[in-house]
Amino acid sequence: MRNAPGKINGFDWDVLDARVDVIGALILRDMRTRFGRSHLGYLLAVAWPLTHLITITTIMSIANRVVPIGTEPAVFISSGVLPYILCLYPARTMGLSIETNRLLFLFPAVTPINVIIARGIIEFLTAALVVILFFIGASILGVNVLPANYSTWLVSVLSTIYFSISMGLINTVIGSIFKFWHVFFLVIMFGMYSSSGAFVLPSNLPQSTQNAMWYNPLFHCVEWIRSSYFEGYGDGNLSQFYLLSFATCLLFLGLLGERFIRGKLLFQ
């Protein structure tokens, strides 16, 4: 080895350092090759979901002048659509990470998990950037979409991204075995979106419908984010524990799956 052994308390820090270097290189490369071949191309990766979010929020806010809760239509709509955007884009792009980087497995230092982690970090940053730009844009336009409780809002948004990235890991694993999975995922995502209560107030729906919606993790993302705007909102239905356990289960299933099909991910 080129470097002096860096073992401290039996843990080899050099191995970790090497992994960090590989992941760093993969991140730079991924951002540069996302669209075309310049770092500017990465801006498209941010602009895409951002445009999607702005479009739905604008159209739905104009269509529903009377909102079921609060006074600002944009708040109700954007808090419903944001979880969908934060889940759809990161999970989908992460799911394609192995396929787009397959050539790189020629280099033994590039392993599937390194590629997945690198993508996960980029998707996290992209999602954060989308949220920040959306809120800056809204305040410039004079639309007040700022939450009442900032810490609840931050935790709920981060939890949504966590759920999305866990889902992305599962997507990578299943998608590399079954090619049709990526299409199937869009169908699942749309089903989750339409039953998440993005445009309706769940408490206005019959109890049986609410009970069925409760199992949808995206529903809890919406409820959680809205609870940062409206005092006491989601008290009856919201379970942060359910959402976080669901995401954590997906994460562990994904990591387990990656270990079992690593050989297949590397070489097809």
Next chain:
Amino acid sequence: MIELSNVLKFYKTKGTIKVVLDGVSVNFRAGSSYAILGINGAGKSTTIRVIAGTELPNAGRVKRTARVSWPLGFAGGLHPEMTGRENVHFVARIYRQNPRKVMEFVEDFAEIGAYIDEPYKTYSSGMAQRLAFGLSMAIDFECYLIDEVMAVGDNRFQDRCAEEFSKRRAHSDIIMVSHNMDMVRQYCGRALVLAHGLFHEFSNVDDAIELYRKLNR
């Protein structure tokens, strides 16, 4: 340097199972260069990829305690949309080398001039191979894995490759797959013959070549 213990590697093709390595244990020791010989379809290239770590064994362990190169051979692995320079920087980073130093070496060795800032996909096959080969020479590997091709390009460039490899042999070892027996004799002190999923190890290359010739008949 590289130790295979009880390595099992097989393929499923159209319902039949093709065993490439059948519970093989080998120790590639530092200080020796090895040739892997075998008839076509014996699984030599797969073996090289298992040694490199670009393919995983179905069972058993591969332990590497040296800096092992990726399998050198026909070009590939570089990103077609990125420029030569960006590709070199990427590979330098993943192997924890100074990108500038690696770049200097590659520019000098591969002789592709201004094309270094053009996308890799615009390169002729000769240029692409020279870049990939120069890149592998720029990084200081302790063990080079070679799959068939060890020199690319025209005669003059092939001579430079051979010259560079001779320099490397002072402190680097080679594990190569080849059908070229002259090259095997020139570079390797030991040889393994792969047949029916098992390795037959020889400390004398000529004995290995003799077995290989018998198998080929």
